[in-house]
Amino acid sequence: MTSEVNSRPVTDEMLVAxxxxxxxxxxxxxxxxxxxxxxxxxxxxxxxxxxxxxxxEAFEGLLDQAPVAELEAAFAAAAHTHAEQIQANQxxxxxxxxxxxxxxxxxxxxxxxxxxxxxxxxAARSWWRPAMAACIAVTLMVGFAAGYGTNQVQxxxxxxxxxxxxxxxxxxxxxxxxxxxxxxxSTAQTDPIAQSAGxxxxxxxxxxxxxxxxxxxxxxxxxxxxxxxxxxxxLAQLAYLYQxxxxxxxxxxxxxxADQAATNEVRSGLNIVHWAKDGFSLMVxxxxxxxxxxxxxxxxxxxMI
Amino acid sequence: xxxxxxxxxxxGLPELLSRLWRFAMVLSHNEEIAGDLVQATxxxxxxxxxxxxxxxxxxxxxxxxxxxLWKNELRAERIRRGGGFVDAEEVLVSxxxxxxxxxxxxxxxxxxxxxxxxxxxxxxxxxxxxxxxYAEAAATLEVPIGTIMSRLxxxxxKLAALxxxxxxxxxxxxxxxx
Numbered sequence: 441m442t443s444e445v446n447s448r449p450v451t452d453e454m455l456v457a458x459x460x461x462x463x464x465x466x467x468x469x470x471x472x473x474x475x476x477x478x479x480x481x482x483x484x485x486x487x488x489x490x491x492x493x494x495x496x497e498a499f500e501g502l503l504d505q506a507p508v509a510e511l512e513a514a515f516a517a518a519a520h521t522h523a524e525q526i527q528a529n530q531x532x533x534x535x536x537x538x539x540x541x542x543x544x545x546x547x548x549x550x551x552x553x554x555x556x557x558x559x560x561x562x563a564a565r566s567w568w569r570p571a572m573a574a575c576i577a578v579t580l581m582v583g584f585a586a587g588y589g590t591n592q593v594q595x596x597x598x599x600x601x602x603x604x605x606x607x608x609x610x611x612x613x614x615x616x617x618x619x620x621x622x623x624x625x626s627t628a629q630t631d632p633i634a635q636s637a638g639x640x641x642x643x644x645x646x647x648x649x650x651x652x653x654x655x656x657x658x659x660x661x662x663x664x665x666x667x668x669x670x671x672x673x674x675l676a677q678l679a680y681l682y683q684x685x686x687x688x689x690x691x692x693x694x695x696x697x698a699d700q701a702a703t704n705e706v707r708s709g710l711n712i713v714h715w716a717k718d719g720f721s722l723m724v725x726x727x728x729x730x731x732x733x734x735x736x737x738x739x740x741x742x743x744m745i
Numbered sequence: 746x747x748x749x750x751x752x753x754x755x756x757g758l759p760e761l762l763s764r765l766w767r768f769a770m771v772l773s774h775n776e777e778i779a780g781d782l783v784q785a786t787x788x789x790x791x792x793x794x795x796x797x798x799x800x801x802x803x804x805x806x807x808x809x810x811x812x813x814l815w816k817n818e819l820r821a822e823r824i825r826r827g828g829g830f831v832d833a834e835e836v837l838v839s840x841x842x843x844x845x846x847x848x849x850x851x852x853x854x855x856x857x858x859x860x861x862x863x864x865x866x867x868x869x870x871x872x873x874x875x876x877x878x879y880a881e882a883a884a885t886l887e888v889p890i891g892t893i894m895s896r897l898x899x900x901x902x903k904l905a906a907l908x909x910x911x912x913x914x915x916x917x918x919x920x921x922x923x
Binding site: 452453454455456457459460462487488489490491492493494495496497498499501502503506507508510511512514515517518519521522525 | 783787852857879897905906
């Protein structure tokens with residue numbers, strides 16, 4: 441295919457590729473044909489060849505100058521930093537859950553012994569399980585009973601009767617929130633730097649950045665952020681106090697639900713606003729009138745973007 | 746978690762350190778920054794060791810990490826420390842010059858290369874010294890193959906012109922832009 445090369449000007453790039461042995465056999469043959477009788481092309485080729493040097497040998501000398509001990513120290517430092525990062529990532533996830541759950545129980549009763557706290561800690565981690573099992577059991581029984589009662593041939597719609605994971609989550613949060621009093625939050629840190637660090641830590645455990653703005657909601661006194669656990673998922677809980685009296689919680693968990701606009705419901709006697717976005721399920725819960733709770737939820741939703 | 750004893754990146758990096766430093770020197774022209782660049786490259790390589798495919802070339806994989814770190818993060822630092830531009834005075838042949846003085850020609854080659862623009866130096870190092878193909882060098886530096894070819898051609902023309910000037914032979918104006 442000499443015509444292809446002959447039909448267009450031979451570039452310096454092609455010549456250098458020729459010198460470096462980077463052309464295919466066909467390209468090489470055509471280029472050599474083009475060089476025949478082309479004085480100008482041969483002059484350019486000669487110039488490129490004049491630019492050749494004993495590169496490898498020259499740079500071998502530079503290799504000998506490498507500060508080996510310093511480089512080994514640099515590698516050791518990098519390996520050390522990397523090992524620390526791995527440990528820190530693991531410890532952050534583990535400690536955030538254990539310490540925060542324990543801290544909360546200590547706040548509830550400062551006179552408890554460590555053993556009692558640890559026992560409660562275990563209970564706190566697993567309390568949702570029987571609750572979830574009970575919910576499913578009850579709804580299944582109701583579903584089957586309805587099917588039998590109507591004496592219809594069609595099977596009961598089990599999937600419709602069973603609560604979704606998101607519903608169980610909201611019920612769990614509402615149950616937990618119902619136990620909160622104004623005193624529960626009275627010992628929370630109010631130092632802005634500590635609060636900001638808390639948001640950062642909880643956001644990291646959750647896998648979703650929590651901007652400082654979520655702690656600045658007009659009408660709500662921000663108290664603290666902590667990580668709880670829903671099944672295997674980290675659950676972020678941001679606690680606020682309304683008019684120094686009513687505990688309000690803004691909770692987030694990753695359930696990978698489809699996006700959903702804000703919706704109201706009542707669970708355990710508390711009003712709830714919940715929505716889902718980008719795989720995260722979010723809810724604001726508290727003993728407030730729906731309109732007021734919705735206003736706070738709208739503001740928080742805006743701050744999360 | 747990855748067992749570090751079986752981590753091919755962690756076990757393979759130590760023997761690459763001198764070559765990494767050489768590439769870092771070619772990029773930065775500064776021993777202090779070259780050391781920093783090697784350390785940053787090791788850390789990034791360890792952090793990404795899960796992405797390394799065993800059986801492929803660890804040296805090329807690590808060179809590309811270094812090139813990327815240099816391009817995106819450390820070159821700005823170098824220019825800042827250099828007061829706005831990268832000076833060509835601090836040289837590849839500085840401290841160790843006497844060690845290789847016995848071969849003046851080879852020292853001259855380093856001096857010539859160091860006078861080339863950074864983009865040409867890195868192409869020369871990867872292709873002519875480290876033996877990468879054009880395609881491998883292009884992937885390492887994240888540029889098209891044609892760019893590698895132009896840089897090598899420009900570097901050769903520049904060096905050829907230097908030699909002809911020395912020899913008092915015919916001069917040729919050559920563009921050596923990156």
